[in-house]
Amino acid sequence: MSxxxxxxxxxxxxxxxxxxxELIRRIGVPEKKAREAIRMLERMAGFPKKEKLWGDRRxxxxxxxxxxxxxxxxxx
Numbered sequence: 001m002s003x004x005x006x007x008x009x010x011x012x013x014x015x016x017x018x019x020x021x022e023l024i025r026r027i028g029v030p031e032k033k034a035r036e037a038i039r040m041l042e043r044m045a046g047f048p049k050k051e052k053l054w055g056d057r058r059x060x061x062x063x064x065x066x067x068x069x070x071x072x073x074x075x076x
Contacts, residue, residue, distance in 0.1 A: 016056035026060070027067070 015022065024034040041047040048062040 016060055017051070017054040018060045018063070019055075019057055023060070023063060025059060 007038060017027070020035070023038070024031055025033060028044055029037070042049070048058045050056045050058055
């Protein structure tokens with residue numbers, strides 16, 4: 001995956017529906033490790049699914065809320 005420009009990152013930060021590549025950049029984990037984790041999480045109940053209606057993207061607030069709940073942060 002190529003590194004996005006600062007402009008691209010700024011535009012992405014307010015998106016509600018994110019691709020897995022955008023999700024990986026937001027969580028800050030190396031791509032290979034993150035993709036393995038996402039595959040594992042997809043098999044677990046509660047992890048936000050990709051939505052066909054929104055171009056196979058995940059709803060970022062739900063992903064963030066899931067992570068906060070699972071790992072002890074406050075719900076977003």
